[in-house]
Amino acid sequence: MKLNERGLLVVMSGPSGVGKGTIRKALFRIPDNNFTYSVSMTTRKPRPGEVDGVDYFFVSRSEFEANIRAGRLLEYAEFVGEYYGTPLSFIEQKLSEGKEVIIEIEVQGALQVREKMPDAVFVFIVPPSKKALEERLISRGTEDAKIIQQRLEKAEREYNLAYKYDYIVVNDDVGNAADRIYAIIRAEHAKTERSIQKYTKLMEGKE
């Protein structure tokens, strides 16, 4: 029995290239899960194979800026000349339905969410070493050398922000990392501050 009925907002973040997207996909393959993926909005161009509305909502700069002005984004960030943001209303609805909402965002955006949603669970995904991240970014082969260099410099600054997160998960193996995040979600539901209200009702025989 899960004592906390509201869904959790799980913020997966970490340096670019660390494998957040792959872990998220592994997480969603866990049987009988109750996860919803919060699709981000971006102005960057789709990579080969990426689908609008599934991987991202791909929008123009003017559309993105209209969403900012209307306060329809939980967070947004500009990175390497492109906007990335998280639409808000979808998240609120899913949480109240008891769904776990997984968002996978850049570090800058995650720290904005922390201020607005202190109840969310913040997971920092890290590579097993700096070298491993560099190799991953190069082998991905989707960006040119200059962008890779920018990402590595940004990662260097982000490594020092781990202490702002609730959990640190090493992506040494995608399956292990996803399993550990699943464990974090189950554990968070059992945390006393999230479960004591329902527990008290149970003991009073009101449920």
Added chain:
Amino acid sequence: MKLNERGLLVVMSGPSGVGKGTIRKALFRIPDNNFTYSVSMTTRKPRPGEVDGVDYFFVSRSEFEANIRAGRLLEYAEFVGEYYGTPLSFIEQKLSEGKEVIIEIEVQGALQVREKMPDAVFVFIVPPSKKALEERLISRGTEDAKIIQQRLEKAEREYNLAYKYDYIVVNDDVGNAADRIYAIIRAEHAKTERSIQKYTKLMEGKE
């Protein structure tokens, strides 16, 4: 990769009759676990099937009191005229070997441990309802009506102490409860305060 290398002390507690022993056995059946059970010391008589050194160390009152005087117990409590306690040296050794030490103790004892070992993880096991606990105690058939009544009165006081624990786990199904405790253990290892030291070393390339 587990970023925290020291074992966790996991204190499973909850009202008498809630099924702590059964959950502990289910927990130890999880494949590839790294758990060690801290065997308690008691002056009560063995129940049918209980084995000395496995279920408890069964000792005399004078032996138990000698252990108290020598400071060899992490905690102890007297309940229904019998002593129950946790030998200390064994726990320290196993934690430093990276083993998870599971202790399964009465509420009174658990709160003593909280003071001495603030780093430990405290899990309160609760029945799905008060009625369910009463039925369990009666169906167990190992105590007479007077002792059952004492246990129920004690449970009534203990239900209000849930807020002192880190997690609340409902024993609606033994397998589910054990799985959730396993998730709690995995999540606790990933907590930033437990993992940041090793993470920093990884990033400096020192491990």
